[in-house]
Amino acid sequence: MTTTATTAVAFDQVSKSYGTVRAVDALTLTLHPGQTVALLGPNGAGKSTALDLLLGLRQPDTGTVRLFGSTPREAIVAGRVGAMLQSGGLMDGVTVAELVRLACALHPRPYAVTDVLSRAGIDRLADRRVDKLSGGQSQRVRFALATAGDSDLIVLDEPTTGMDVTTRQAFWATMRDQADHGRTVLFATHYLEEADAIADRVLVLHRGRLLADGTATEIKAKAGARRITFDLDAPIDETALRALPFVSSLDVSGPTVRIRSTDADATVHGLYAQGSYPRNLEVAGLGLEEAFVALTTAEEARTA
Amino acid sequence: MNNLVTLELTRALRNRKFLFFSVIYPSVLFLLISGTADSTTTIDGTGLTLPTYMMVSMASFGALTAVLMGNSERIAKERENGWVRQLRLTPLPGRGYVLAKTASAAVVSLPSIVIVFVVAAVAKDVRLDAWQWLALTGAIWAGSLVFAALGVAIGYLASGDAVRPITMIVYFGLSMLGGLWMPTTTFPGWLQDIAEWLPTHAYAALGRAIEQSQAPQAGDIAVLAVSFLLFAGGAAWLYRKDSLKA
Numbered sequence: 200m201t202t203t204a205t206t207a208v209a210f211d212q213v214s215k216s217y218g219t220v221r222a223v224d225a226l227t228l229t230l231h232p233g234q235t236v237a238l239l240g241p242n243g244a245g246k247s248t249a250l251d252l253l254l255g256l257r258q259p260d261t262g263t264v265r266l267f268g269s270t271p272r273e274a275i276v277a278g279r280v281g282a283m284l285q286s287g288g289l290m291d292g293v294t295v296a297e298l299v300r301l302a303c304a305l306h307p308r309p310y311a312v313t314d315v316l317s318r319a320g321i322d323r324l325a326d327r328r329v330d331k332l333s334g335g336q337s338q339r340v341r342f343a344l345a346t347a348g349d350s351d352l353i354v355l356d357e358p359t360t361g362m363d364v365t366t367r368q369a370f371w372a373t374m375r376d377q378a379d380h381g382r383t384v385l386f387a388t389h390y391l392e393e394a395d396a397i398a399d400r401v402l403v404l405h406r407g408r409l410l411a412d413g414t415a416t417e418i419k420a421k422a423g424a425r426r427i428t429f430d431l432d433a434p435i436d437e438t439a440l441r442a443l444p445f446v447s448s449l450d451v452s453g454p455t456v457r458i459r460s461t462d463a464d465a466t467v468h469g470l471y472a473q474g475s476y477p478r479n480l481e482v483a484g485l486g487l488e489e490a491f492v493a494l495t496t497a498e499e500a501r502t503a
Numbered sequence: 504m505n506n507l508v509t510l511e512l513t514r515a516l517r518n519r520k521f522l523f524f525s526v527i528y529p530s531v532l533f534l535l536i537s538g539t540a541d542s543t544t545t546i547d548g549t550g551l552t553l554p555t556y557m558m559v560s561m562a563s564f565g566a567l568t569a570v571l572m573g574n575s576e577r578i579a580k581e582r583e584n585g586w587v588r589q590l591r592l593t594p595l596p597g598r599g600y601v602l603a604k605t606a607s608a609a610v611v612s613l614p615s616i617v618i619v620f621v622v623a624a625v626a627k628d629v630r631l632d633a634w635q636w637l638a639l640t641g642a643i644w645a646g647s648l649v650f651a652a653l654g655v656a657i658g659y660l661a662s663g664d665a666v667r668p669i670t671m672i673v674y675f676g677l678s679m680l681g682g683l684w685m686p687t688t689t690f691p692g693w694l695q696d697i698a699e700w701l702p703t704h705a706y707a708a709l710g711r712a713i714e715q716s717q718a719p720q721a722g723d724i725a726v727l728a729v730s731f732l733l734f735a736g737g738a739a740w741l742y743r744k745d746s747l748k749a
Contacts, residue, residue, distance in 0.1 A: 288585030304506040
């Protein structure tokens with residue numbers, strides 16, 4: 200097998216500027232079929248631009264974007280890509296079913312309209328006019344348009360915005376099902392718990408560059424993302440604690456020691472090896488959100 | 504693409520206001536203008552009676568309304584709300600959107616032409632040979648493509664609040680100055696000189712030549728052809744510019 204056959208998305212040194220602002224800066228990344236990938240980043244990190252470039256809605260200033268070895272447009276024409284954008288609008292004056300029927304008709308390998316409607320959870324809205332929908336309902340119609348046919352890559356920009364919790368869970372169940380069928384799912388989101396729960400790979404974009412790329416667990420680890428808390432009898436030797444392996448931060452207040460570690464197992468092991476007897480030992484994972492904040496603030500500080 | 508044409512049509516047929524203005528309104532206007540006119544008085548220098556003269560004007564006006572108003576505002580709106588972007592994520596070729604808009608406008612413009620003819624024949628006793636009716640329908644329908652292209656160009660040029668006034672100014676300017684509402688022979692001399700260069704003037708002149716059993720003037724054909732190239736070229740250029748910035 201050639202590399203192009205096993206690559207869903209390939210960015211090679213892609214840059215895009217608007218005036219003096221570098222929205223995407225020499226971005227290089229590869230996505231493989233079957234992956235569920237979350238794209239994270241603070242506002243203005245370049246997520247939307249990256250997705251536009253990926254879908255061929257904008258052209259990079261330098262570098263190349265390939266989807267399944269061809270240009271984004273060729274991949275879309277071949278029906279290999281289904282996408283839903285925040286900025287994507289709907290045609291008004293028509294019904295939900297009519298619009299979904301159009302999307303199915305345009306796809307080279309369409310699914311049955313009724314299946315698309317029910318999978319998006321909008322079968323009961325089929326006869327509703329598109330311009331009479333709520334935000335969450337329009338969002339599901341967009342999702343239906345993105346999944347009207349048998350595509351290999353599904354791109355979703357903030358897909359669950361405006362959805363309530365139940366709908367959101369149903370939505371992700373559908374997405375997981377898509378990924379289980381070997382599709383690549385790439386989604387940008389603000390909800391970090393979604394990325395944590397669903398993605399098997401997380402990309403953190405910051406100022407147009409890839410700040411981190413790995414599993415949610417790896418991202419958390421990279422941010423020093425385990426918190427170890429315990430009590431020690433006085434006197435506490437801070438220097439010794441700081442010398443423990445993989446410690447990224449240390450905080451001692453009274454008898455309580457709080458350590459942030461990139462490898463909690465090794466740190467705790469080192470603690471016992473020092474001959475300490477920690478009481479009330481607790482090891483907790485940081486949420487992806489905390490890890491994300493830690494990563495981006497560290498980067499802000501570094502580049503400031 | 505056919506699916507999009509069908510859907511555009513479905514939507515157009517659902518829009519009562521649009522249907523009224525493009526399909527019924529020209530016939531109503533025709534009856535109002537030719538209401539008191541008898542069928543013997545002829546318009547200066549044409550040999551045509553007022554109803555015969557106004558029939559072509561109003562059929563042209565109806566077609567103009569359908570293609571110009573239908574396209575410009577819709578395109579501008581759909582560019583803004585992101586529907587155009589969404590369509591670019593489907594295998595539909597980029598120009599398919601514009602073609603679908605134009606095709607569906609052309610389908611709506613046909614009844615507006617035919618209804619004016621029927622009203623003129625029934626209510627105002629306008630009589631023409633069979634070939635003339637057919638040629639008139641064909642010429643006015645085909646000629647409306649010029650203004651469909653103009654509508655597309657405006658739709659890509661203007662956005663938001665600007666598109667409606669621009670469309671209105673162009674629409675009324677072309678209709679009035681081109682002599683669709685009243686014969687340009689009633690205009691002052693300098694205005695007549697300007698009017699002669701307007702595509703709407705050439706458009707109506709095309710129909711009138713058929714009514715007079717004459718070959719169309721080469722000048723009118725040229726004005727329409729150049730206008731079409733200008734509008735279609737402008738629309739294509741603006742479209743490409745728009746798709747680069749998505």
